[in-house]
Amino acid sequence: MKLTLTVCDVCQDQDKPANSYEIRRLDDGATANPDLCDEHAAPLEALFATDVPKPKPQKATTSKTKATRPKTAAVRRRDIQVKTMEDIEREKAERA
Numbered sequence: 001m002k003l004t005l006t007v008c009d010v011c012q013d014q015d016k017p018a019n020s021y022e023i024r025r026l027d028d029g030a031t032a033n034p035d036l037c038d039e040h041a042a043p044l045e046a047l048f049a050t051d052v053p054k055p056k057p058q059k060a061t062t063s064k065t066k067a068t069r070p071k072t073a074a075v076r077r078r079d080i081q082v083k084t085m086e087d088i089e090r091e092k093a094e095r096a
């Protein structure tokens with residue numbers, strides 16, 4: 001007959017039932033598999049017990065505020081007069 005007994009890693013009390021845990025540290029992926037009795041697993045069990053509210057799905061903000069366009073985007077060409085060399089020469093000739 002083979003009897004396996006899981007005892008708490010901390011107190012190693014054979015009279016206390018121990019649970020096996022698997023913990024992974026996300027930063028470096030290090031894992032730990034402690035066996036802990038109820039007493040020493042209390043901090044971990046507290047995590048399971050906490051009724052963590054699920055994050056509410058964020059409503060897509062349907063704000064109709066228009067994206068303010070930079071006013072410099074539309075360059076006014078109205079004031080720009082494009083003169084060719086021929087125009088300039090002709091104006092010179094008219095002035096003369």
Ligand SMILES: [Zn+2]
Nearest residue numbers: 008011037040
């Ligand atoms: Zn213990």
